Amino acid sequence: MLSCNEVSRAVAGDLQREPWRRRLGVRLHLLMCDHCRRFAAEMNALNRAVRIMTRPDADAAITDQAERVLRRLRPQSDLSPPPEP
Amino acid sequence: MEHADLTAGIRRRDPTVLDAVLREALPRLLIAARVAGLAADAAEDVAHATVLVFLERAEAFDGRARASTWLFGILANKIAERRRAEQREEATDEIETVFDARFDDAGRWSRPPEGPLQELLREDVQRQLRDCLDTVPERQRQAFVLRLADDVPMDDVCKILGVNANNVGVLLFRARVRMRECLEAKGVRGSADAEL
Numbered sequence: 001m002l003s004c005n006e007v008s009r010a011v012a013g014d015l016q017r018e019p020w021r022r023r024l025g026v027r028l029h030l031l032m033c034d035h036c037r038r039f040a041a042e043m044n045a046l047n048r049a050v051r052i053m054t055r056p057d058a059d060a061a062i063t064d065q066a067e068r069v070l071r072r073l074r075p076q077s078d079l080s081p082p083p084e085p
Numbered sequence: 086m087e088h089a090d091l092t093a094g095i096r097r098r099d100p101t102v103l104d105a106v107l108r109e110a111l112p113r114l115l116i117a118a119r120v121a122g123l124a125a126d127a128a129e130d131v132a133h134a135t136v137l138v139f140l141e142r143a144e145a146f147d148g149r150a151r152a153s154t155w156l157f158g159i160l161a162n163k164i165a166e167r168r169r170a171e172q173r174e175e176a177t178d179e180i181e182t183v184f185d186a187r188f189d190d191a192g193r194w195s196r197p198p199e200g201p202l203q204e205l206l207r208e209d210v211q212r213q214l215r216d217c218l219d220t221v222p223e224r225q226r227q228a229f230v231l232r233l234a235d236d237v238p239m240d241d242v243c244k245i246l247g248v249n250a251n252n253v254g255v256l257l258f259r260a261r262v263r264m265r266e267c268l269e270a271k272g273v274r275g276s277a278d279a280e281l
Contacts, residue, residue, distance in 0.1 A: 003192025013258035014232075014264075017239075017250060035197035042198055043125065046268075047233045049214055054116060054230055065125070066111035069133050069155055073107070073140070 002029050004036050011040045089147050092148030098140065107136060110153045114160050117237060120230045121164050121245050122223060131162075131167065135160045157237055161244035180263045198265075210273055217267035228256035 002010075002022070007029045010018055015026065030037050094102030114135060118128035122157060138159045146155065187196045218226060231237040232253065237245070242253055 004186040004194045005186070005192035009184075009258060012261045014239075014250070014254035017254055028112060035194040039198045042265060046261055046264055047209075050218065050233070050264075051235075053211060053214055053218075054120070054235065059116075061125070062112050062115050065115050065129050065132075066108070069111055069115075069129060069136065070107060071106070072133055072134055 002026065004029075004033060007033070007038050011036070012043055013027050088148060092146060092193050093151070095146045095148075095152060096144045098143050103140070103143075106152050110156050113235065114154070117160060117231060117235055117245070118164060119158070120227055120235070122227060123164070123167070127167070133162045134238075135163050140245065154238065157241050161237075161241035165244045165247060178259055180259050180266070183266055184262050198269075213268065213271050213273055215238060217264050217271070221263050225256045225260035225263065225274070228253050229260035232257060233261075 002025045007026050010022065010026050011030075018026070030040060050082060092104075093099075095106065111132060114132045114192055115128050118131045119125070121198060123131060124223060135156060146152070150158075183231065187194060189195045218230075221229065224246060228242060231242045239250055239253065243250055246253065246256070249254070
């Protein structure tokens with residue numbers, strides 16, 4: 001039986017990489033344990049919030065940079081295929 | 086656009102297709118490069134170099150992986166090339182002690198979470214979120230943002246950071262627990278809605 005500490009560690013780390021037995025243990029524990037379920041919900045909310053914060057359109061400078069890279073590429077993007085070997 | 090048309094368009098370097106693909110991928114590549122610790126102009130150079138490799142090999146594109154996945158793979162290699170000596174995550178970190186202090190000797194919660202973080206999606210909390218993200222050591226932050234916020238495949242995160250997958254797991258754990266403690270200390274709270 002996994003403890004809350006172990007379950008929360010797995011949830012905050014990389015759950016997908018845990019062996020399936022352990023993943024199953026984590027899921028069963030979460031069904032029974034309010035505190036750990038709450039912790040898991042917090043981790044999900046945290047992921048979502050950081051994802052929103054780092055979205056490309058949240059940053060005008062990134063859009064400008066993307067345009068600049070595209071301009072630098074113009075000459076290459078219509079390159080004819082290299083000669084046959 | 087149909088997947089087959091897209092693949093064919095990339096292979097024959099159709100300018101319209103390439104333009105659409107790159108317009109979509111470039112902002113994400115740039116952000117990933119910034120998150121990986123490159124300065125703005127270095128990130129731009131790496132993104133440029135990545136696209137050059139992509140264009141050079143365009144006719145070998147077989148459409149099995151998505152074009153953006155392919156681009157991220159090239160980006161990961163480019164960043165790894167720039168990265169000097171490989172650093173391993175330290176064996177100890179004080180956040181481990183902070184985390185363990187919330188549990189009793191049997192590993193049960195002694196100070197359970199009270200459900201902060203739903204409010205994270207509110208705009209005025211964004212600044213606190215950003216402040217807390219700034220308190221996370223660089224490599225932990227990189228792992229967190231690349232893997233969980235940007236959905237960069239695990240293999241590419243490993244290449245970008247120059248560590249193995251187990252290490253990325255440790256980095257993720259430390260980054261998220263640290264963010265959580267920081268937000269809780271700032272009094273950010275909300276409701277809980279578990280979904281795993």
